[in-house]
Amino acid sequence: MRHSSVRGEGAPAPAADGISGGGTDSAIPRQRGRGGRRGDGVPRRGRRRVLRWVATTLALLILGTAGAGYLYYQYMNGNIRTDALNLGDNKLSAPKPNAFGQTPLNILLIGSDARDGDENKALGGASDTFDGPPLADVQMLLHLSADRSNMSVISMPRDTLLKMPKCTEPNGKVHQASRGLVQTNESLSRGGPGCTVAAWQELTGIPIQHFMVIDFKGVVSMADAIGGVPVCVQQNVHSRTKDGKGSGLKLKAGENVIQGEVALQWLRTRYGFEDGTDIGRTHAQHLYMNSLAREFRKNAKLSNPVKLNSLAQAAIEAMVVDTGLNKIDKLYDLSMELKKVPTGRITMTTMPWIYSPQDSNRVEPKPVEAEELFRMVREDIPLDGQGTAQPQPSAGASTAPSGAPSTAPTTPPAQDPAAPPAKIQVLVRNASGGKNTPEARAKGRGSDIAALLVSKGFARAQADGQTAGEDTSVVRYASLDQAGDAQVVAAALGLPATSVVRSTDVSGVTVFVGKDWRTGNAPTPPPPAPTKAPDSARPLNGDNDKECMAIQPGFTW
DSSP: OOOOOOOOSSSOOOOOSOOBSSOOOOOOOOOOOOOOOOTTSOOOOSSSOOOOOOTHHHHHHHHHTOGGGGGGGGGGGGGOEEEOSOOBSOOOOOOOOOTTSOOOEEEEEEEEOOOOSHHHHHHHOOGGGTTOOOOEEEEEEEEEOTTSSOEEEEEEOTTBEEEOOOEEOTTSOEEOOOSSEEEGGGGGGTTSHHHHHHHHHHHHOOOOOEEEEEOHHHHHHHHHHHTOEEEEESSOEEOOOTTSOSOOOEEOSEEEEEOHHHHHHHHHOOTTBTTSSHHHHHHHHHHHHHHHHHHHHHOGGGGOHHHHHHHHHHHHHHOEEEGGGOSHHHHHHHHHHHHTSOGGGEEEEEOOEEEETTEEEEEEEOTTHHHHHHHHHHTTOOTTSOOOSSOOOOTTOOSSOOSSTTTSOOOOOOOOOOOOGGGOOEEEEEOBTOSSSOOOOOTTHHHHHHHHHHHTTOTTEEEEEEEOBOSSOEEEESSGGGHHHHHHHHHHHTOOGGGEEEOTTOSSOEEEEOGGGSSSSSOOOOOOOOSSOOGGGOOEETTOOOOOBOBOTTOOO
């Protein structure tokens, strides 16, 4: 199945009417260009233009306002396109419910740069990429808190390098795990969005229950249906370089209400915003999303059944979703959950990053701070710093999972029961040097923990002589018939159930003794979790309607 969205800004769509507040529109011919690197922001790849935006979020928010028009789009069930949720071996269980039985919800929002239809080709340009393999050029994880009081969004720069997991398509085709680091946007071409989900789970440890993908024409049609979205720029801006690169966006300083292809240009713009990098583009997308959410909450014309039907149809036709969202009623139930969050408790962030040591034109997760952000989501801690010591049910939030598949627990894969400890073969590997901030490994940790296991009845435990680097200790296993054994080993060592992971990197149950266990017979307890997103994540509150995009020197008029 092909999925579409956006590939960079080098082939801009013609400007269109739809800018209020003084925007200037003109027909601009499409240009092909090669990206470079400007300032000190994230680099980009010339021809691999970036998507427009995870307007999947638009689809979610649109549906969230469409309760009154629910019956109008029942007939659209047949138009919903689906794909497999997770193509990786590591199928994480659903997030743990809180003390009130409420379950967090994690949705991966994906923008593909595929150009596989006449309208998407016209909007996306770059004819040399038509019908080529898709890239996941925009990836955002949306986390809805268990009590439905807040929402967090993490964007991952498209040029992030990470290790790609093994992905197996439903037809049996296997994409082997990468030997080294590869660019995250390549995940979509390894079987579809289910491999993007698998890559995120491997990196973050966050269980993802759903995904949504959007295309070019979806951004345009939904922006038209809503009637425009207010955005702000600090100066007049024209995204066009001397050699014809840029999105073509042309706006006057101050607030502009944008829609249609102008909205698409906004979401594509790199040249002209901040320092001309993908980080600036991501910030512009965050501004757009927050503004859109505010518009949905206050826009009275959404009570019009015809308008609601138009919005719903635009959303459905623009999306590809996982099989758990294959019916209108499931999307509706999901949207009602999302609607419970006030805009003042929506926090947009970007994964903290550093330039990659092996490729200065690419980035990697920033040690410590990226993991802090992921941990906050894993532990359902609000990114805005407004968490409470004890979980509290929010108004309208049920104390049991709703009937929507998005909040129902995931049934873990069937597994064989554990063998007696004396019969379980266990390898122990010294990984005590760490991963993100490596140091010299503690001598003999593999042998020490193997001896500890033998003393606990695991007679077949032994050090395997190999070394690795892990910040926290983990127990990996290769196949489902080893899962029960791995869990017993973890419990015997005092490791949490979350430390047990299926992996293609091992052939049997293997304990990786991490940096958290350099001495003694028990790992060091983790430090207290952060209470607020780090500044390097550039958090943006959903109620912030004063934020204006800074303009890159040389792109004013």
